[in-house]
Amino acid sequence: MDGMILPSAEWRHRDGLDRLSEVLGAGQGMSRFVGGAVRDALLALPVADIDIATRHAPEDVIDLLRRAGIRAVPTGLAHGTITAVLESGPVEVTTLRRDVSTDGRRATIAYTDDWREDAARRDFTMNALYADPLTGTLFDYFDGLADLEARRVRFIGDPLQRIAEDHLRILRFFRFLARFGDAPDPAGLEACTLRAKDLMALSRERIADETLKLLIARHAVRVVHLMIERDIFLPVLPEIGPESVERLDRLAAGEAAAGVAPDAIRRLAALLPPDPATVDSVGARLKLSNAQRKRLVTAVSPAPAGTPEAIAYRLGAESAIDVLLLGGRTEAAETVRDWPVPRLPLTGGALVERGLSKGPEVARALRAVEDRWIAEGFPDAARVGAIADEIVAQALRSANS
Incomplete structure (x- = not known):
């Protein structure tokens, strides 16, 4: 990461962003880009969400934006977050914070004007990188640049303490490893393994959200192998076991061969026993939508008879691809991948x-x-x-x- 300057990525030239930065006092060191946008810009990845950290109190942010004619929405006022609505899209502006107390699910915070304190409460070193919006100068308090260069997902500080603060960080560790990592940080991996049962305290919606994101990450298959080996899923998804590995491997190979994008629901179906009742109960436990649950059940049910096109017509293209790939019928899935499902021309x-x-x-x-x-x-x-x-x-x- 030579030069210690944020690259001139496309998102940095979004309409209104420079003016927003000036309004928030970036030139006086009051506000900086932070988190995913900085990390992904350094990795030359596309950036969707822009976050700005600021020393201004939330009420002052609202006042500054309104005086500048920028729409301010108090989307997370209790946590110090205001959304600035620009013509080019929303930008989240959050006051610097430190944790006062945590219980593994939520934190009580206090505001601070200390950048290092704000960085210290974040999860991984690669997510605690800041950049001056005007000059691109980078600020790195916990060697995140070195970890990013090494593709190493590493907790800030003591991994066990960070997991105790927010149990979801166990799943986030593996998701970030699947998205960015080449090898797990040993201390982080050991901490996640030791504290896997902490996941039981989390809402099933949070578990589902994080798991589904993980399953479509770049190195998902390799990381899921590691998670199964370490019994990470066992406390919350005991249906996923060693026998799941072969089904996931076969599916991932089929997706690649058929030119089909990885899909989270399809991959979850591969990880679960091929039994409609079991799959439906897991979908209910994870509080998936009715459409997602129906798709899971269809994916592990016997395929209708007929040609690939007939199956696609009966089930819809998406479910047909699920059924065909999970059944090892790669060429059939490729046949219907771009096939426009027709409508019966008769009423x-x-x-x-x-x-x-x-x-x-x-x-x-x-x-x-x-x-x-x-x-x-x-x-x-x-x-x-x-x-x-x-x-x-x-x-x-x-x-x-």
Whole structure:
């Protein structure tokens, strides 16, 4: 990380950002970029979220922004966070803080004007890097630059103390390792292993959110192997065990071969036993959405009969790819990856016009037409019309016989 200057990344030229920095007193050392934007800029990765740390009290931030005509939204006022709404997007502005007390789930904070105190309460050294918004000068209080260069995920200070402050940091350690790391910091890995049971105190939503992010990170497969080996999942997801490794490996290889992007729900399905009831109970425990739970269950259920296209039509493209990849049918998944799922070019009204009575008779005939259309490989509207004529004629003959 030579030069100790933040690179001139695209996000630094967002409309209104320089003016926001001036309003917040960056030129007088009152405000700095911090966290993910600084880290990712140094790694030449795209930056979505911009965070500014400031010595100004939250009420002063609101006052400064409003006087400058910048919309201020008190999104996290209790934690010292104000969102400055620029035309180019939101920027979170947070007053420097130190922890007064923590219980593993939430912290009581006090404001400070000491940059090092603010850095000391963050989780990993690579997330405690600050940069002057105007000059790009970097500020590194805990050797985060060296760790970033070595792709080493390292807790700030004592790992056990940091985990005691916020148990979610166990999962964050592995997620950051999967996203950025080449090798785990030994002290951090040992601390996470020792304190894995602390995860039981967390809400299932937080566990789900962190796990799903982890599963699509660059080195997810390697890191999940490590987590299973260290029994990290055991306290909260005991369904994930040594037998999960082979299923995840096979799925990841299939995704790569089929040119399909890694997907968190699909990978979670691979980690769980291929049993719909078990998978659904895990989805409920993690408080996943109904759509996510349905997709998990479909992914481990037997695939419908027929061609890959027929499966994609019956299940939808996303679930078809899940089922095909989890079933080891890589080429079939590749077949439907970019296939536009068609709509049946016929309505129940068209069958009524052909002489059927509204109600169950129409529904049955429509299903019969659809089945033939799928079996024939989704022919055009003219052929569907001919199929409909045949099926309606047959239905009318049966009704009159």
